[in-house]
Amino acid sequence: AAGVIQSPRHLIKEKRETATLKCYPIPRHDTVYWYQQGPGQDPQFLISFYEKMQSDKGSIPDRFSAQQFSDYHSELNMSSLELGDSALYFCASKRGGAQETQYFGPGTRLLVL
């Protein structure tokens, strides 16, 4: 079965650089979530989209922005990167509607030097 695809899988950036993470949801899934998992931490919700509109917002820094495109893929843009942004970034997708299961991608590991 098709799964959530994230690219790139690994990314190394310098401080103050920008990064773009991409997420391709499971076909026919219209809702995308982004989570950030710091080293040894639990995943923290950043932002979500439903039908290309932002649906909820969590602890996402102002330096980060995201959007969902017409083909339902989503991109997380991160600017002025800081050392503390080093983390595993997960994307999850689901079909719209309550109680549908979120399926997670393999994550993008970002290292900021």
Add this chain to the structure above:
Amino acid sequence: GDSVTQMEGPVTLSEEAFLTINCTYTATGYPSLFWYVQYPGEGLQLLLKATKADDKGSNKGFEATYRKETTSFHLEKGSVQVSDSAVYFCALGKANFGNEKLTFGTGTRLTIIP
């Protein structure tokens, strides 16, 4: 706000031992409850879920029952295997007009020794 409190790890067990990982939650309304598993270097995989009180989720020999009276969703397995070694996350989801972000516990690292 909503929160999940999970049994601290790490937990080390011998193969074929009985496993319990405790999870309690605080939430208003009627959340759905989940257990996700993360194998080394991989993403989060849904292990099981329960969407209402007294529901029992089960998968791969793991079970958890949604107990509203004790606000708990403890994970159990009767006989663990080395391949069960992973980090286990308890999570709750609150529906918000069909959008259900997840709140995770801190994770419990489980190591099974042969």
